[in-house]
Amino acid sequence: MAASLATGVLAALLLVFAPFVAVTLTAITGAVLCGLAIGWAMLLGLSYRFTDQPQRWAAAPALFMGVGGLLLWAFGGSQDVLRWIWPPALLALVVWMAVRVQRDLLSRAGRVQLYAVFIILALCAVGGAWQTVAAAGESNPFLTSGQLVTVDGHQLRLECTGTASPTVILEGGAGATSADMGWIAPAVASQTRTCVYDRAGRGGSQPAATAQDGAQIATDLHTLLHKANVPGPYVLAGHSFGGLYVRIFAAHYPDEVAGLALLDSTASSQPAKSVIPAPDSTSSDTIGRAATLASLTVPVGIARLYGAVIGDSGLPPHNEEQLTYDTTQANTVRSVADEYMRGGAASQEAASLRDFGDKPLYVLTAGSGNDQSWKADQNRSTSLSTNSVWRVVNGASHQGLLQEKQYAAQTSRAVLDVVIAVRNHQPLTASR
Structure with missing residues (x-):
């Protein structure tokens, strides 16, 4: 048997x-x-x-x-x-x-x-x-706002609010969507133009036909911003894996990045890899098949059960609705599985950013749940720029920096500190 x-x-x-x-x-x-x-x-x-x-x-x-x-x-x-x-x-x-x-x-x-x-x-x-x-009985709550822009044959959802410059681009971590910036985006947009978007295959964005490694994600974001007529230079703020993607973007398009905020960012790793998107290969096809296999958890209800079990994240109600919806989508599960399997390559691609000059660089670290090696990696990231600040938020967890209102306020403040330094052409200082 x-x-x-x-x-x-x-x-x-x-x-x-x-x-x-x-x-x-x-x-x-x-x-x-x-x-x-x-x-x-x-x-x-x-x-x-x-x-x-x-x-x-x-x-x-x-x-x-x-x-x-x-x-x-x-x-x-x-x-x-x-x-x-x-x-x-x-x-x-x-x-x-x-x-x-x-x-x-x-x-x-x-x-x-x-x-x-x-x-x-x-x-x-x-x-x-x-x-x-x-x-x-469901409809996609991401599509009630923002715009869809065609990038390399698929549509990406972009939403920009606020006025003034520089424009801030918020990049979430592995598996994240624009909803994860539910506290951060409005706070930053109160002071400057702020954009969030959904990476391919999740939120309000369509799946991509190309392999979504870090270099391709950065390239697609660049194309998205230019096609949507979002002017630079940009302040890029990346949380977790998003920190890798914004470093890849800064390495690939240095003249279009005015400042960086690394929010409990995943560390880069050696040896550094090219930030030029690689053509599809046998390994990419294998990853795509494995990721699609993982998405079979959706038709049998496992992904929906997972969403029900993890419960409320602490984000505003509309963003909570978006997260709940996204958890139950096969494209999302495939996209997230694919992203994790390509994470090693993304960390090497991020290492291609070796020198950020004297541009403002804010490294914000969660004080709870991180070991000393993680904090050491965070501290080392400040060496990329001669105009950098490192701050640990005591009591905040990795996700808490975004999802818990009290800590999200400090994250927003860190991003705005970079904005002020860029706007006023002054050294970066950390406000409390």
Whole structure:
């Protein structure tokens, strides 16, 4: 029993990474289902060949998953119909299989193994029904404001508020969207023009066809700003992974960056890599397939359950609504998984910024939850500029710098300190 089903899982993984399977959610889903169908078919065939208890019922899940997988693989557009059909059909199939196994299989160990699989399938069916019904009543809350700008074949959402210069660009961390700047953006926009945007595949932005490493993210942001007629030079503020992206931007477009704020930024690493976007490669294709596989947590309701469990982040209500919505989107899960898998390359690309001259550089560090090595890396970042400040916010966590109002106010103040230094052509000082 276990060997047959394990073979099905292995077949599913092999199909997912097969070069003839397109890197799309429907094709990858179809490949997984076809692989699992092989496992059920093996169970059927081996029970006939080597036992006196043929498990004829195994033909049903083999056909169910095989036909469903081929439909998705070959005709991806049918997913809108199938998503309403497969949860109740799978649940009914599980109940029927459980009854047949109780009748046809004498082995207690075999029944236990299969019942464990049936429980997983039943949970997937229930989660899939929840996801389908809930998603039917949702609309994208990111699209109620801002503008969509076409960049390299996909649309990115940009929202700018406030007046005066220099313009501040806020860059969130790994998995972040513009919603994560819910406290920061309005506070900074009260003093100068401030822009937030959603990276490809999340928030209000469409997925990109190109690999989204740090260099490509910086290039896309540059194109976005110019196409939207957002004038520079810019003050770039990056939190966590966003700190890597703003350093890559500054390395690639030094004349367009007037100041930097690194907000508990991820450290760069050696050796430094080129900030020129690399062409798609076999490794990029593998990462894309793995990230798409991770996004299968959405159709079965796991991502929605995760969003419900993590609860309120502490951001304003509208931004909280945006975060909740974004957590349940397959494009978001794929984008976030892809981003983490490319994080090592981004940290090396960020190391290409070796000298920021005497431009204002503010390094802000969370005082809670960071070890001494993290703080040492933060301190070392100040050596990029002769006009730099390092400050630790005691009591603030990594996410708290953005999401807890009292600490977000100090983060906003740090960004505005850079703005004032740039605007008045004076040395950077840290206000309290």
